[in-house]
Amino acid sequence: MADYTSGAINFTGLGNGTDFNDLIDGLIQVEQGRVTRLEEWKSSWETKKEQFNDLNTQLLSLKTSLEGFDTVNEFMTKTATSANTNYLTATASSEAMEASNSIEIGQLATTDTHITASGTSSLTSAITSTATSFTFSYAGETHTISNISAGTTLQGFVNIINNHAESRGVIRASTIFDGSVYHLQLNGLDQGADNQLVISSAGDIIFNASDFNETQNAVNSQIRINGFPSAGGGWIERSSNVVSDVIEGVTLNLKDTTMGSTVQVTVATNTDDIKANVEKFVSAVNVIRAQIQAITDVDDEGNGSVLTGNYGVDIISQNLKNITAELGIGFIPWDKDTSTGDRYTGLSQIGISTDAANGSATYGLLTIDYDALNEALKNDPEAVARLFSAKNDGESSSPDFTFLSLIEGTTKPGIYKVEVVSDGTKIVSATINGEEAKVSGWEIMAKSGDSLGMSFRLDNTGAGTHTGEIAVRMGKTGEMIDELKDLTQPYNEYTYEGGPLAVLQKNYKTIMDNIDSKITFEQNRIDKMEQNLKLKYARLDALLGQYELQQGQLDSAITQLSS
Secondary structure (H helix, E strand, O other), X not given: OOOOEEOOEEOOOOOOOOOHHHHHHHHHHHHHHHHHHHHHXXXXXXXXXXXXXXXXXXXXXXXXXXXXHOOHHHHOOEEEEEOOOOOEEEEEOOOOOOEEEEEEEEEOOOOOEEEEOOOEOOOOOEOEOOOEEEEEEEOOEEEEEEEEOOOOEHHXXXXXXXXXXXXXXXXXXXEEEOOOOEEEEEEEOOOOOOOOEEEEEOOOEOOOHHHEEEEEOOOOEEEEEOOEOOOOOOOEEEOOOXXXXXXXXXXXXXXXXXXXXXXXXXXXXOHHHHHHHHHXXXXXXXXXXXXXXXXXXXXXXXXXXXXXXXXXXXXXXXXXXXXXXXXXXXXXXXXXXXXXXXXXXXHHHXXXXXXXXXXXXXXXXXXXXXXXXXXXXXXXXXXXXXXXXXXXXXXXXXXXXXXXXXXXXXXXXXXXXXXXXXXXXXXXXXXXXXXXXXXXXXXXXXXXXXXXXXXXXXXXXXXXXXXXXXXXXXXXXXXXXXXXXXXXXXXXXXXXXXXXXXXXXXXXXHHHHHHHHHHHHXXXXXXXXXXXXXXXXXXXXXXHHHHHHHXXXXXXXXXXXXX
């Protein structure tokens, strides 16, 4: 119990039995209850804010995971297998067609090489007696290295060639020791017939221009694909032994000539890798679903969790569920009669759905029907990969049009109805979703709306009105990433904007700051009240002391009168 004093007066109890210390403590404790309730209130908001921080961290983690396979090339693995890796190896991207190709290699691409006939007995032997220069041409362009000092050694000249601005990245110098003398070797750095090295002038160097012998000529690689071109009809030539533009989606790495025979390169789809990526997608999404369930769950007795009924969490949960439940953006349902459209437009078609069985261990989570998934991968693995990871993938559904390009971040995914009127010599008018488009020759470009930045070409130039649809697909992975970017966007103090999580966290901080202000106000009020009570009861104590003194005097006087 506190011991209150006023001057020299101490009141912990008076003759009448009143204890003012207990009285003040009790009054202050009652008032302190308001502060306690405010602190408990603030604690509940802090708990909510911490849960939002955790949820935001998990959403960012989901976004990072999905970005690892947000393109078809990352989601879908195709393998290219060479029947003889001594002659060539190969790799395939998602654009490669499943097929077996026979490759005949007639010649490997080489660089141009020149070696001097004469040499020096030592790398430190001088090869110049006066200041001189060295001139050569490479790929048709002339280069001159000037100010080569008198007394330059063979090793010094090699260093000059390899580090001079005129020759660095063009040719490379080295030496060859034949057992008795060192010869100078110059190599062009690029393969192919166009990259010829010609020594024009060696100045006052012991190796003159005629002393250089071309020991290897720069030539192109030569191949035939599936017997094309036919024997006697020439070769397909490239300036490198890495050939990536002959078979779509396939890169050939040539190692040796096949001497009139062929090597089979087989391209196949690795459906196991696609299935693994589907499982990664489902697993990553379920982490978020499970966390949201944990912070919004209601137990059997009707008691809610910390964020049960929170509108922000409800919005996040519903937005993410919509993505997995709805058709893919820009996907056109398959028409089996015309064999057009997308074979798979929703996750449910490939066996992915939400477990709606209350009480199930996976209730509310995504599950995979592997029989349906395996069937989909068997029928059309590319369609499965596109459903997940098509990324601004534009295509015309009509043979009258060819999709050309779009501006990523500007053109929005979706399906656009196009109408073009031609008089047979030029385009008279063009619209996209009813909005006028810009025309340039036979090309049409969107000027406004969601299609802004998209362009396509009219291929049917005959007179008449041509209609069709241009689809810009966005797979579920990309759609989820875009939504996560919006949900986790940080709060901007200047524009007062941010993602739902950031806005809620900002609001919660404001609420807690206001509660802190109320706590401070209440504490100051209670401190002032306590001080006033001390003064009030100190005065009362003094007054009662006076009364007690007077009572003593009266008792004494009465006693005297009685005697």
